Amino acid sequence: xxxxxxxxxxxxxxxxxxxxxxxxxxxxxxxxxxxxxxxxxxxxxxxxxxxxxxxxxxxxxxxxxxxxxxxxxxxxxxxxxxxxxxxxxxxxxxxxxxxxxxxxxxxxxxxxxxxxxxxxxxxxxxxxxxxxxxxxxxxxxxxxxxxxxxxxxxxxxxxxxxxxxxxxxxxxxxxxxxxxxxxxxxxxxxxxxxxxxxxxxxxxxxxxxxxxxxxxxxxxxxxxxxxxxxxxxxxxxx
Amino acid sequence: xxxxxxxxxxxxxxxxxxxxxxxxxxxxxxxxxxxxxxxxxxxxxxxxxxxxxxxxxxxxxxxxxxxxxxxxxxxxxxxxxxxxxxxxxxxxxxxxxxxxxxxxxxxxxxxxxxxxxxxxxxxxxxxxxxxxxxxxxxxxxxxxxxxxxxxxxxxxxxxxxxxxxxxxxxxxxxxxxxxxxxxxxxxxxxxxxxxxxxxxxxxxxxxxxxxxxxxxxxxxxxxxxxxxxxxxxxxxxx
DNA sequence: CGCTAAAAGTTGTATAGTACAACCCACAAA
DNA sequence: TTTGTGGGTTGTACTATACAACTTTTAGCG
Numbered sequence: 011x012x013x014x015x016x017x018x019x020x021x022x023x024x025x026x027x028x029x030x031x032x033x034x035x036x037x038x039x040x041x042x043x044x045x046x047x048x049x050x051x052x053x054x055x056x057x058x059x060x061x062x063x064x065x066x067x068x069x070x071x072x073x074x075x076x077x078x079x080x081x082x083x084x085x086x087x088x089x090x091x092x093x094x095x096x097x098x099x100x101x102x103x104x105x106x107x108x109x110x111x112x113x114x115x116x117x118x119x120x121x122x123x124x125x126x127x128x129x130x131x132x133x134x135x136x137x138x139x140x141x142x143x144x145x146x147x148x149x150x151x152x153x154x155x156x157x158x159x160x161x162x163x164x165x166x167x168x169x170x171x172x173x174x175x176x177x178x179x180x181x182x183x184x185x186x187x188x189x190x191x192x193x194x195x196x197x198x199x200x201x202x203x204x205x206x207x208x209x210x211x212x213x214x215x216x217x218x219x220x221x222x223x224x225x226x227x228x229x230x231x232x233x234x235x236x237x238x239x240x241x242x243x244x245x246x247x248x
Numbered sequence: 249x250x251x252x253x254x255x256x257x258x259x260x261x262x263x264x265x266x267x268x269x270x271x272x273x274x275x276x277x278x279x280x281x282x283x284x285x286x287x288x289x290x291x292x293x294x295x296x297x298x299x300x301x302x303x304x305x306x307x308x309x310x311x312x313x314x315x316x317x318x319x320x321x322x323x324x325x326x327x328x329x330x331x332x333x334x335x336x337x338x339x340x341x342x343x344x345x346x347x348x349x350x351x352x353x354x355x356x357x358x359x360x361x362x363x364x365x366x367x368x369x370x371x372x373x374x375x376x377x378x379x380x381x382x383x384x385x386x387x388x389x390x391x392x393x394x395x396x397x398x399x400x401x402x403x404x405x406x407x408x409x410x411x412x413x414x415x416x417x418x419x420x421x422x423x424x425x426x427x428x429x430x431x432x433x434x435x436x437x438x439x440x441x442x443x444x445x446x447x448x449x450x451x452x453x454x455x456x457x458x459x460x461x462x463x464x465x466x467x468x469x470x471x472x473x474x475x476x477x478x479x480x481x482x483x484x485x486x
Numbered sequence: 487c488g489c490t491a492a493a494a495g496t497t498g499t500a501t502a503g504t505a506c507a508a509c510c511c512a513c514a515a516a
Numbered sequence: 517t518t519t520g521t522g523g524g525t526t527g528t529a530c531t532a533t534a535c536a537a538c539t540t541t542t543a544g545c546g
Binding site: 198200201204205208219222223224225241242244245 | 532533534535536540541542
């Protein structure tokens with residue numbers, strides 16, 4: 011290895027992309043945007059994760075950049091946001107060596123379609139079981155999205171992550187439903203309740219009437235910044 | 249947001265750093281290297297994580313770059329290597345906006361000091377309880393190192409990660425010792441064994457005599473690429 | 487006004503997986 | 517041959533939970 015005293019060498023592109031999850035219509039969905047149609051752009055017209063180049067003048071750091079990109083697409087300014095990982099290689103972008111820092115966000119389901127935010131790019135929600143076909147996304151976004159889904163599903167087994175997919179206050183049956191949707195299987199009601207309440211991360215917020223037959227207790231997260239980690243996973247006795 | 253048709257805008261620096269862990273002398277240790285002493289370099293003479301700029305000509309992707317940097321420092325070519333995360337901001341490097349992709353590696357303890365690899369940089373192993381003082385590392389490497397330690401310790405609670413810190417074949421008592429060193433607390437022998445064997449990720453490799461009084465069964469990992477995830481954490485009855 | 491359906495929430499039981507502790511076993515050194 | 521040390525096993529108590537049956541509270545309706 012040579013010691014580099016000069017900084018005069020080629021630099022890769024630096025990007026930030028965001029995988030935005032929400033539960034809409036009882037299904038886990040992801041927000042995708044369409045690439046511009048100009049033939050001069052890579053992957054014109056293809057669906058892609060929202061994101062783009064870091065702007066060294068505007069973005070103080072990677073997280074701020076991710077928050078900016080998320081806000082531009084959803085007008086949501088304080089979602090749950092965690093770093094997923096980074097992908098970089100000389101091949102992933104035809105324009106040259108590029109590396110993207112990927113975050114994943116969990117937001118409460120908006121009923122309306124995504125805000126167009128004044129910018130021309132189309133955006134759309136895609137249920138995970140109805141994604142654009144394999145290899146259909148731009149760049150390596152197929153692979154990134156798979157990694158995000160895997161991370162989400164595995165963390166849902168042993169954390170309170172799904173709580174970030176609901177607007178507050180939410181009830182325990184609602185929360186359980188989200189767990190079942192993300193995990194793709196039924197969860198026992200009794201065990202679920204004792205576990206959630208035992209972890210002591212929820213604050214009561216009064217009974218929620220009107221939603222169902224009998225009013226259910228509403229809860230808020232005591233700390234919206236970080237999920238709670240359970241000491242065990244949910245283990246059905248197969 | 250403007251659509252960027254031109255690629256003529258400033259790019260951040262792109263780096264890769266590696267946090268290399270090993271257990272030596274019954275303590276968890278990290279490999280650090282000294283920054284060059286030139287006053288023109290940032291943080292001259294300070295300890296830092298091994299790493300540096302991505303070389304767009306040599307490095308096919310981020311992982312390859314991390315492997316290269318690790319090999320240059322340790323001459324080890326197939327350790328356990330996983331991505332830790334990335335850190336990027338306009339402030340972390342005085343030379344300008346920079347982003348580093350950080351990997352963490354677990355290697356079997358080398359008895360010899362780190363290979364100097366022909367390059368002048370000094371390198372040294374530091375036990376976690378005897379690190380250079382707070383704020384002593386270059387860049388934001390203090391923060392990165394703390395994150396790496398946190399990730400390692402939390403994953404050790406519920407994965408087979410410590411197995412990558414031992415040369416094969418290893419015995420269960422040896423493996424248990426590594427768990428105890430990393431976790432910083434005693435682990436029950438009986439429970440440890442049943443758990444490890446129940447997870448079915450070890451292959452017997454014959455009795456290892458000479459190590460202790462009574463020969464112990466040696467084991468090899470069935471799959472050296474990925475750690476095994478346990479359904480529960482170790483939970484002493486406080 | 488009471489009956490009924492449906493969802494919220496509770497209670498009870500069997501069981502799996504350990505934490506803890508006491509034990510036996512194989513070898514090496516004296 | 518004895519003895520010490522670490523490897524490995526066995527046995528018991530306990531805890532969380534999976535599963536299932538149950539009670540409670542409301543809305544809707546005749």
